[in-house]
Amino acid sequence: MVAFFIFAQNEAYLKAVDDFLKRKLQERQEAGIYRELKPENDKIDFCSNDYLGFAHSAVLKQSIAHEVNSHPLSLNGSAGSRLLSGNIQYAEDLEQQIATYHQSEAGLLFNSGYDANLGLLSSLAQRGDTIILDELVHASIIDGARLSYANRYSFKHSDLESLEAKLKIAKGNCYVVIESVYSMDGDTPPLFEILNLTEKYNAALIIDEAHAVGLYPKGLVCELDLQQRVFARVITFGKALGGHGSIVLGSSDLRNYLINFARSFIYTTAASFHQLAAIKMAYQLLENSSEAIISLKNNIELFKQEVNTGENFTLLNSDSPIQCMILGSNEMAREAAKQLQMNNLDVRPILSPTVAQGTERIRICLHSFNTENELTLLAATLNKFILLHAR
Ligand SMILES: Cc1ncc(COP(=O)(O)O)c(C=O)c1O
Structure with a gap:
């Protein structure tokens, strides 16, 4: 009898905790800021922090394998x-x-x-x-x-x-x-x-x-x-x-x-x-990456030259691979990212509360390995979005 009472009490407590989790997740969903893990994709990478391409470098992979193998113990x-x-x-x-x-x-x-x-x-x-x-x-x-x-x-x-x-x-x-x-x-x-x-x-x-x-x-x-x-x-x-x-x-x-x-x-x-x-x-x-660093810097310059933000949107002042366009709301940031994704460009929106309300944005990461064509496609898609949403 006592054991049953403790079990029932515990079950009620676990239900209360479960209700709490569900409520918090529901609140996120309603606010449009629910986070989900997404599988990898093969879109053009304007999202990762792999600025110099090291994460997918075959040369690096080989040298790591060689280093590991030469330490058999x-x-x-x-x-x-x-x-x-x-x-x-x-x-x-x-x-x-x-x-x-x-x-x-x-x-x-x-x-x-x-x-x-x-x-x-x-x-x-x-x-x-x-x-x-x-x-x-x-x-x-x-x-x-x-x-x-x-x-x-x-x-x-x-x-x-x-x-x-x-x-x-x-x-x-x-x-x-x-x-x-x-x-x-x-x-x-x-x-x-x-x-x-x-x-x-x-x-x-x-x-x-x-x-x-x-x-x-x-x-x-x-x-x-x-x-x-x-x-x-x-x-x-x-x-x-x-x-x-x-x-x-x-x-x-x-x-x-x-x-x-x-x-x-x-x-x-x-x-x-x-x-x-x-x-x-x-x-x-x-x-030994001076060439890759030069490519990265050139790509940053090229992107900044080609994007035309117009009067309604701001491209934050940055000389780094991280280039952010402020869109002012979660909806607009999500919409911009959607348009870019539809053009095979992997760009993600950064929403509030991760950034302050009103500064919701798309965050573009540029890399040494992005080609001129990829950058041109990115800038053209962005420019089209900006024109379409000009007030
Ligand atoms: C400025 C800064 N510091 C620290 C970290 C955390 O580094 P790690 O991803 O190795 O945990 C990050 C990662 O996003 C970062 O941007």
Whole structure:
């Protein structure tokens, strides 16, 4: 009897939870923002972050296979976290090689960029400290800051006055976090001015370079020779490097600190040998990719020349592979993406709440391997859509 009562109570509770899930999903569907996984397609790629074509490079695939095969004793999986059985000399050597490449003293690998930002921000800032974020930083940075006990502020996107206002009220150790190429707008912040401000207020600057590496081989910080003035950099391997994982670059003290305190580093299984080999080989390929980088830059220029936004729509100001056209509503963004998809062009809409209401857009990712014909088709289809919807 007691057992039946507990079972019935449990069943009622599970039904309540299930009802909650259904209600939340229904709300999303009604708002037109329901997320679904879609299978891969063979449309022209204007969507992936594979800026230099590394993810589908046969040359890279071969060199990874060769690297794996020439380490016959390597394991299939790491079989443990780095602090227990999962560490190998190869990982430590790779960290130092990558750090040296980006002109940093040291580096620590994480399993993803998400993990890196989570571990870095949640462990660094203590109660009484302050984290100041650009309002457009990636979700992983926001989540990392949320997991810390620090005071948190955001400043208007790349706005120096707004940043300074927050720096003036910061308490304790202060960390300012920005991206060198913003993932949703594709633009670049005024790095020199931001650095001057953070130095004026003794704040440590952290820069996420996820989308900058590739366009600038070593990232924008190295490109501008600012590496000595930046406290930490996050580099991810899932974009132009065509793989998966990330590294936090900084001092040896920062590396040791993260090994001791970053929970997303400590409590997770280390990357497999295959993943490490893929990262190492991708860096070798990057050193020989000057032609691909030139093609990427040419494609960005060509696209910007050919698109004619008219008066109603804005193409965000960006010199990066991320080109966004603001369409102002979820419906319009979805409609533009649909038209492009119908022309065999893989472009996705970015809807609110992922971006602020009124800034719903299509986000176009350009690549070194996109041909002139593909770019012309993309621009012509967009121009037609713009003309059709001109008010
Ligand atoms: C700026 C930025 N940082 C971090 C990440 C997360 O990196 P990862 O995909 O390796 O988890 C992304 C991914 O979209 C990003 O755009």
